[in-house]
Amino acid sequence: MNPTRALVVAVDLDLPKRPLAPELEEFLALVEAAGAEVAGVVVQQRAAVDPALLVGVGKARELAEIAERDGATALFVLNDIRPRQRTNLEKIVPLPIVDRTMLILDIFAQRARSREGKLQVELAQLRHRAANLAGLGTVLSRLGGGVGTRGPGETKLEVDRRRIRLRVAALERDLERVRRQRDVQRAGRKGEPLAALVGYTNAGKSSLLNRLTNAESYVADQPFATLDTTLRRAYLGPGRSALIADTVGFITALPKELVAAFKATLEELQHADVLVEVFDASNPDWPRQEESVREILADLGLAAAPVIRVANKIDRLDTVARALLPPDALPVSTLSGEGIEALRTRISQRL
Ligand SMILES: Nc1nc2c(ncn2[C@@H]2O[C@H](COP(=O)(O)OP(=O)(O)OP(=O)(O)O)[C@@H](O)[C@H]2O)c(=O)[nH]1
Numbered sequence: 473m474n475p476t477r478a479l480v481v482a483v484d485l486d487l488p489k490r491p492l493a494p495e496l497e498e499f500l501a502l503v504e505a506a507g508a509e510v511a512g513v514v515v516q517q518r519a520a521v522d523p524a525l526l527v528g529v530g531k532a533r534e535l536a537e538i539a540e541r542d543g544a545t546a547l548f549v550l551n552d553i554r555p556r557q558r559t560n561l562e563k564i565v566p567l568p569i570v571d572r573t574m575l576i577l578d579i580f581a582q583r584a585r586s587r588e589g590k591l592q593v594e595l596a597q598l599r600h601r602a603a604n605l606a607g608l609g610t611v612l613s614r615l616g617g618g619v620g621t622r623g624p625g626e627t628k629l630e631v632d633r634r635r636i637r638l639r640v641a642a643l644e645r646d647l648e649r650v651r652r653q654r655d656v657q658r659a660g661r662k663g664e665p666l667a668a669l670v671g672y673t674n675a676g677k678s679s680l681l682n683r684l685t686n687a688e689s690y691v692a693d694q695p696f697a698t699l700d701t702t703l704r705r706a707y708l709g710p711g712r713s714a715l716i717a718d719t720v721g722f723i724t725a726l727p728k729e730l731v732a733a734f735k736a737t738l739e740e741l742q743h744a745d746v747l748v749e750v751f752d753a754s755n756p757d758w759p760r761q762e763e764s765v766r767e768i769l770a771d772l773g774l775a776a777a778p779v780i781r782v783a784n785k786i787d788r789l790d791t792v793a794r795a796l797l798p799p800d801a802l803p804v805s806t807l808s809g810e811g812i813e814a815l816r817t818r819i820s821q822r823l
């Protein structure tokens with residue numbers, strides 16, 4: 473199968489607090505991680521997104537031309553796109569529109585290995601699809617259920633919607649069962665202290681788990697290498713050990729459908745005695761990434777959880793950059809092993 477050729481479009485709203493560059497770079501990395509190739513990137517500067525079309529009508533026509541010329545097979549939209557904007561834009565650029573949530577969900581779908589992971593991704597995808605159907609639904613219902621808008625029983629849309637609802641209900645039941653299994657497992661290991669690794673995707677959480685526990689979890693230079701929670705026992709010092717949990721990485725504006733669907737996976741965090749919050753100190757974008765992680769933790773009700781802050785990948789930093797790291801963050805390199813003993817000690821102290 474030929475890879476998807478992505479024409480990427482972004483509206484740059486020129487927000488001082490949210491510069492486009494890092495988000496665009498991250499978006500392109502996601503496109504690549506999904507296995508698509510970038511056919512072109514178009515950025516439009518605007519004070520606000522166009523309410524009807526997202527971009528201006530002239531820009532939309534230009535996109536159609538570029539798509540045709542460069543053989544794009546899908547339009548990838550960085551900004552949030554509303555159902556109505558999607559419908560209108562599709563009329564001018566005759567390509568399937570992939571939004572950021574669909575893109576992230578697609579990567580998750582490709583990476584999911586465990587049954588739980590697969591169920592969770594499917595649930596998130598269906599919820600996202602339903603949300604977009606809903607937009608189309610209002611367009612249809614505004615036409616009124618008059619002649620020609622209804623078939624013998626119901627419109628295709630309503631059939632789709634009902635099918636989605638049934639499947640969502642089945643998935644929710646399955647996941648509830650998974651959740652109860654986890655509760656049982658958790659009860660079984662009661663008493664053993666648990667430290668959970670959290671952080672932006674690609675920060676090095678799985679690498680750190682491997683360092684701390686001599687395990688061989690999957691590590692890769694790509695977003696969302698890990699989807700499933702892994703638990704391993706780590707030696708912390710003479711006569712002391714703890715369980716370490718590695719889990720799915722976070723990303724700015726993690727789709728709400730995903731957070732909801734990954735409830736069972738993320739629940740592990742609620743039971744941790746301490747969170748080890750890892751950031752990639754070699755990425756100039758780390759402050760923004762860490763802020764996103766904090767926001768998601770707050771959404772999960774974990775704003776007040778005890779945290780050990782870890783600055784990873786310091787092997788890539790020179791002396792000056794190291795000196796500029798926040799003083800409360802423990803500098804670590806999972807690559808060279810630097811700082812790992814100090815981290816063991818700190819975890820041990822906090823448990
Ligand atoms: N130079 C350097 N690279 C590192 C270090 N730690 C991890 N990496 C690299 O960073 C990339 C991501 O590492 P992972 O451990 O998969 O990151 P993760 O946080 O588990 O990522 P997700 O599972 O995708 O959320 C890999 O290419 C690692 O080899 C480090 O200390 N130094």
Ligand SMILES: [Mg+2]
Pocket residue numbers: 677678679690691697698719721
């Ligand atoms: Mg990982």
